[in-house]
Structure formats: C-alpha cells, structure tokens
Amino acid sequence: MAAAPKAVEIRGYQVGFGDCFLLSFVYSDTDKRHVLIDFGTTELPTRGTPRKAAKASEHMPQVASHIAKVCGGSLTAVIATHRHADHISGFGTDGRTGKSGETIKAMNPKIVMQPWTEDPEAAKNATKATKESQRSPRSFTAGLTAMHNIAEAIFQLADSRPAWMSPALQKELRFLGMDNIKNKSAVDNLIAMGAAKGAAAVWAHHGSDSGLEKLLPGVKVHVLGPPDLTQTEKIRKMRTTDPDQFWHFLAGPKSLQTAEPLAKGFGNGHAGRSPAVPPEARWFRDRLERMRAEQLLQIVRTLDDQMNNTSLILLFEVFGKKLLFPGDAQIENWSYALEDAPDAARTRELLADVDVYKVGHHGSLNATPKKLLWEDFKRRNKTGSQRLVTLLSTMPGKHGKVANKTEVPRRPLLAALKAETALSSTTDLPFGKKPTFCYQIDVTP
C-alpha cells in the first residue's frame, strides 16, 4: 500500500466560462487516485465559420469521456465548490450537457464534497445560530432557494427584453440569471452520487474534516471556507453591528423582502386599469423606469456575490507542496479565513508559500485578495521550479465591463499573473473542430 503520492498531475479542462479541474495523485504507475473539482459551463468558446459558441451538449460529454479515460473509469472524489451553473452544470444528467453527468456517476466517486449550504438536512434545521440572530441553516438555505426563483424570473424577463431594458443590461441579466438558476439535474446527481452504496457525502465548512485523507494517504486537506453560521456569529461580536447582516441577502426573512416578491411580480406590468399617466408626470415616469432597471441589476449582482461566497476553499498539502483551490470565493468568504477566524494568522502563514494557485472566480477583481493573499505569496517572481504556478479557467467578454473595471478576467490581475507566475489558462487552448481538451501541470517533490 503506497504511503504517499510521488507526483500530482493537474489537468485544467476547457469549459469556456466555467471550472473543471482534475487532480491525479500518482502513488505508483498502477495506482493513481483522482479528484474532480467542479465541472460546469455557462458558455463555451466560439468556433467555425460563421463563429458560433460550441454546444454544451456536444462538448461536455467529450470532456467527461476524457476524464473517464484519464481516471480509468474510477474517481476517488467529486468536489462541487458551490452551486453556480458554471461549476456544476456538467454533473447534470439531462440533455443540456448531453448527459455528461451519467459518465461522472459511472465513475463511482467514493466521496462527494459540497459546502454545508448544500446539505438537505440544513434545509430542515430551523435552530437559530445564536440568541440574537434571526438566522438558522433553514432560513439560510431558503435564501439560496429564493435566489433560484429570482434568477429564473430575471432570466425570463431578460429573454423577453422589455422596452426599458438596454441590450447591455439584457446581456448582463441573462448571464447572471442563467448562472444562478437551479440546476436541478446536477444537484440531484450530486446528492445521488453521495448517497450511493460505498460512497459518502461530505458537507464542509471552515475547519471541518474533508474525509479525503483516509482515501489519499500522504495528502493533507484543509477546508478554509466557507464559514458556517456559528462561525460568522462569533465575528459579529467583534463588530457592533446587527448579527443578521453578515450574509446579506441570505440573512433570512428580512433579506428576501425585496428579492422574492420582485421575482414574483416581474413583468406583470398592469398596464391596464390604472389611470393614464398625465403629461406632467411622464418625464419622471421614464426616469423611474430607468432607475428600476439599475435597481434590478444591483439586486441580482448582490445575490450572485452571495452565491460565490458559499464556495469551498481547499488547500491540499502533499510532499511539502501546497495546492490552493478556492472556487469562486470572494473577499467576504476569504476574510473569514484570513482575518476573522481564530486561526487566521496561521492560515496566512500556511498560504504564503503556496506552490499552485487556481485563480478564484475566473480571474475577477475581488476573488484574489490583493493584500491579504496575493502579496503574501512568496513564490511570485521566482524562477524555474520555485515559481508560483497559477491555473486559470475563464473566457473573456462574458462577464463584467471594462468601462467600470469589472471585466472578467480582470486585466491588471492577468498582467500580474503573466508577469510574476507560471500561468496556464484555458484561453490559450486551441479550440476548433478538434479542440485540445486540457492543459496539464505536473507537481513533483
């Protein structure tokens, strides 16, 4: 029985705007154990003439087959960092991704890890986090569900493109809507895989046991995020603010006041039966409609951020090397691990000499904390095998706007990644009739 891996192969798969990483721990030539971290897309790159985005239903099964080949048909673990479509759509077993989820299921993963927010039991637990809080795991997860309803409504609204919606707004709402829609098929498959015979479902939070170490001797796995409700309650004590507000829109009844009814009431413009708008009121009426559009965007963006913040942040330690996979965690999630947690100082020390960093949230502006994380990375600007390896899975032009510095991937970050690290990006993979499915990094002692 092998005591520790001799090498780790990391494959970053081409999934357009999405994440799909396969970690293969090489114990011997015949003993390789594989961990799949995320498998989802919201849009694939374009190809052909005229250029059209590739179909997920064609491409994703091919990726799944490639994974199956590399793994010899067997996966040790599947990790879904959070439930955004661009991280889990590939686990779906319906036609949208060509039933790629069936292929994954057939690989019988022994562990399926997701954040605690995905635990169906959490959805039933109405125990409040603390005396002062109004939140319980149930209210929290109810919030996540409500977000799906809102996303669905917004997506439909964007599709129908009412007069007051500009094309730019429509594009952004469609994207955010689509990413936040409940992927029932994928979610069900993940639960099913975790409930299968011989498998275990792990619901993780900061500091919890990943369950992976038994299956991967010689590998240490730290779960750095997301915090659970009692952990965030403890932070509240240090700040003089309302304990309910940390998780913002997911906080509970207060939070959904606007979002849910907004979703239900959408597009039900009762144009009839109201008094006609008199001439002197029309000018401001038009301005109100414009303000409403902005409001919608603000709300949707906030919801989207919340979902990102439920991401698992995982650190793998093997033969002295450290591999950091933070999903789409944004600053609020990171700040728990790096500032507020009791062991924050130790965590920062641990992360300072990370060898491999999967760039958070496809290279967005607020998923790689600059001062708290990036500037501490010691291996930036080193040469040769000492240099920090970074992995990026993204597609420009889909999310955010250059004009307000929110484009994904963010240019200054990209520039820093290129200048100071050894960067591999899915944007560099050739994508035509015969695409290159992944890039591969080998990590050795």
Add this chain to the structure above:
Amino acid sequence: MNNARRPDAVAALPAQRYVTVIAQDPSVRQNGSNGPILMAKIAVPAEDLIPGPIGYRVQVVDYDSTTRRFNGAHDLPDSLANEPPAWAKGDARILDDFRFHAQNVYALVMKTLARFEFALGRRVGWSFRTHQLKVSPHGMLDANAFYSPREEGLVFGYFAGASGETVYTCLSHDVVVHETTHALIDALRERYLDPSSPDQAAFHEGFADVIAILSVFSQPEMVRMLLAPPTKKGGTAALIDKEDVTVDALKQSALFGLAAQMGQEIQGSRGGPLRQSALLAADPRLLDSPEFQEPHRRGEVLVAAVLNGFIHVWASRIQDLGVPDQRSFAVARVAEQGADIADTLATMWIRALDYMPPVHLEFGDALSAALTADTEVRPDDSRYNLREHMRKAFATYGIEPPRSADRETGTWAHAPGGLNYDRVRFESMRSDKDEVFRFLWENRKPLEVELRKGAFTEVLSVRPCVRVGPDGFTLRETVAEYYQVARLTPAELERAGIAVPKNYLTALEEARRAAAERQAKARESAGDDNAPPAGAAGGHDVDDDESLATTPIYGGGVLIFDEYGRLKFHIHNGVFHARRQARRLKYLWETGQLEPGLREARLQAARLSTLHRLRALDARRVPAEGW
C-alpha cells in the same frame, strides 16, 4: 375707523399652514403597541397646490415602476379642518390611503426645505436647473429610498414586511427628511458627492442622519412620549425624577428609546442609523480603525458625536432650570427643552454648511463650521453652553477643529487684513459673480488663492442672506462660493510638489498606450487614406503628446462678507496645497476611485442608491483588496 368692510382691502396670504403627518413612523403608537399611530401637526409654507400634489418646489409623482401603475394625482386637503378625521386620529386606515402618503411626503419635504431656508436666511434652489424636486412615494418595490441628482428626484420604495403587510418608506419621518437633506446638501455643496476622503464620503450620509434625527426630536409630542411613556390607564406621568434626567438616563430613554420604537423593518433596510450611532461608545481611535473607513460606518461617528453633544446640552439645561436639591421635574418642560435644543442644533448644523469648504471636507472642518456659524448668530452661549458641549462631545470621538482654527474657541480664524476693496463695487458684490471674482483677483496674494498657474477658477454663487438667532439677533451676510480645478500632467504634478502613487503613474502610461493602440487599429480597419499619418502636423498623435494624460485636482473656498461688504471669513482648500492633494490622490487611487483614461483620470461619483443599499447590507467593500 372701521376697516372691516373696505372692499379694496387685501388680506395678506398666510405664510404657513398646518398639516398632519406621522410623527415618526407607523410603529410609534400613541398608547402602547395597539393604539393609534402617533401623529403630529407641522407647519409648512402655504401655497396653492394642484393635484399631484404639485407646488412651486415639489412635484409628487405617484407612479410605481414595479407594477407600472400610476396611482393618480392626489388632491390634498387645503386645511387641517378639511382633512379626513382618520388622519388626525392616526387610524390604521391611513396606511393604505395613498392620498395621505402623498401629504406625508409632500409636507416633510417642504418642512425640511423651509428649515434650511430659515437657517440659511435665503432661498435654496435645487442642484439641478428645474424648479421642482420630483418625489415618488411608491417609486418601486425595494427596501430602499434614495435621492438621485441625475433624475432630479427622491424615490421611496415599499416592501413586504415579515408579517406580510406592506412597509412604506415614505411614511417614515426620518427617512423622508434624510433623503430631502441629501438633495439640499447637493444643492449647496455639489462637490461633496465627489470622492475625496473617507470623511467626505461619509458626510452626506452622516449629515443627512443628523438632520433627520434632530428633526424627529424637534417635535415636543415625540419627546414627551419618549420621556413618559403612556401608562396602562392611558395617562402619562406629569413629573419625571431627577435620576431619569441624567445624561445616561436621557440617552437611554431618548436615543435608545426612539431607536427601539422606530419601525424595525424600515430601520433595518437603512442599517438602523440611530441605534448604531447610539451604540457607538466614544473612542477617539474609532476613525482610524479599518471598519470605520466604510462611508456608512464613518458617518455614524459624526451622528454619535452630535447626539452626544445634544444629550449633554439637554441634561445640563434641565439641571440649570431647577433649584438645588430639586427631586423631580415637569415632564412637559423637560420635553419642551429637549425639542427646542434639538431644533436649535439642527439650525446650527444647517447654517454650518455655509461655513464648510466647498471641496475636500473633513469632519474637523464641519465642527469648526458649526461652531463659527453658531457664534456669529448667537455670540452669547452662556444659557446653553452649546458650543462647549459640542466640542467636548466631538473630542471624545477624536474629532478636533483643524490647526488653522482658533485654538481656544475652535472657530474659523478671521479673514486676513490688508485686503483691497478699492476696485470693487459694494452693491455688485452682493449678487454679481464677476464682481466677487474681481475681488478674488485683486486680493489673491493675501487670500493665498492660486489664480495664475493653470488652475481654472469659477465663482459658483453669490447670495445675500439674513440669519436670525433665537433671541431675534439679526445677522446679514453675503456668502460666495468659488471652485477651482487644475488638470496636470505627471510632470506638472511633480513641479507642484504633489507626490503621486507610483502604480498610478504606470497605470496612466498604460492607459495612454492602450488608447494609442486602439486609435491605430481604428485607423487601420477604417483603411482611411485621408486620415493624417502619425505625427503629421495637425494630427493628434497620442504617442508623442504626453500632455494628454492629466489628473484633475480640485480646490475651492467660501467667502463670507459682512453687511458692509467686508470679508469676515475665507474658508478654503487651496488647489496647490501639496501635502493634502498628495494624501487625497493616494486615498483615491487605493480605493479605486481614480481611473486613468485617455485624456484624463476620472473620478467615480458616488451613487446614493447604491450607497444606501450597501449600508442596509452593511457591506464591506474593502477596495484595497480588489484588482
């Protein structure tokens, strides 16, 4: 002489009329939690309204952009006698009566405007060109209310409460006054929406809260109810014990008491400003801590300082009014004092706006402005000791008058001597911007106003005003505001001695290069043979012309003249004051608010609707961690 029946006698129109509004919000009841809503009668400027209601300064547009429904043009009652009885009684039916909502919001906006005009001693126009502020009492489904300068209006949202009934932000006294105050600060100090420093970013919110909360406390009925909550039998106590009018006891009953009674859902949607501020223990280090760099949190420190000052003035006044060994006090008188002091403080702080520098405001400047404004109109402070208490309260939160202020009093130093009035005309100086500019020009040396090297200076306004103190003392002044901007290249900044963050210079260079590439590509793809080749005379070649990458830096000042046209105060921030400008640029760059562009760096203006939402969510934006 019998004047009663002279047919050509014209009675003067009344200047004001009384209108019923909700005293605080629907949660504050007359007798315990099931009683009718506590109402108040307030005085507003009298005018003939047309349905909307539309008046000379306000236009209420009851359009709901979520349901896309127009709720009608409301025809308000023209007098108290004609109001439906349910309104004065505070019957729960008013919650669904949109006509009442329109009156509530109209009256509170007009009342706030009138308060400002009285305090400042002159008419105050809005920040935009048109005469009327548009107000929508049910603008959209949203747990939010905001002022939009671009759309020239106030939008009040509504949302479903936890128990299913609808919560209307337009029925909350403090919310309406808060939003109106934003509009008025914007009218008087337009540049305060520009990013400049953590204090300035916090000022709009903090100051709007100060006026809103003081406005609520200015109502004696409200204060009385807080001091002596109705007993089960329905009466109220006539006396209050000595222990219950100490500083701590008043804090508890007035500040916390009001915070507890205010509609929790509405307050939650705004971050609970009164409660947050009341909870803030005095600590001079607060403003330096990371948490209080957030504008909405920082604003709470300003509110906490003012409210602390208020409570101290009130408590000491009560003691002063009593005799030694007095054990109990008349509630009505104590409440009256509280309301009067709150009212006086609100007036003082509104007047302070005229004495604050028009750009780059820090909290210490606001304090000196308030102290100066009050001293000018109320030189004798022995009755209330208002200024001493205010100064002390601010000091406990670490806010001190700036170094340039008078060491003893904290007020602004008087204007320098040696000013030349020979070449300006007294009469014109009271209203003519050009004449004031001439005065600046003639006196630029003693006033230290840099008018020559590349700073564009404009006098924005000149207004005569008449301010009246509580004891009838009348102060006539002329207030003029000027504004300066200089757009400097990196080399020019260096020559002016203004240090610039290194990464910013790199970013400027990058932006220029990116723009040059774009231009070149555009020329290529256009395939335009007529386009001048790079470097040709007359063609604007981005590559060679360094002067295009400029950074704007701002300055400005306020000139306060006495009734004889002599300058009393010059409160300003010089455009070429190197150290302060360097500090500002550093802050703006680190918080991502300074964008390098092709021609010049741009500042991202604050968006109040977003700020309000972020406040409700208590979001930490931590821009320093972003890319």
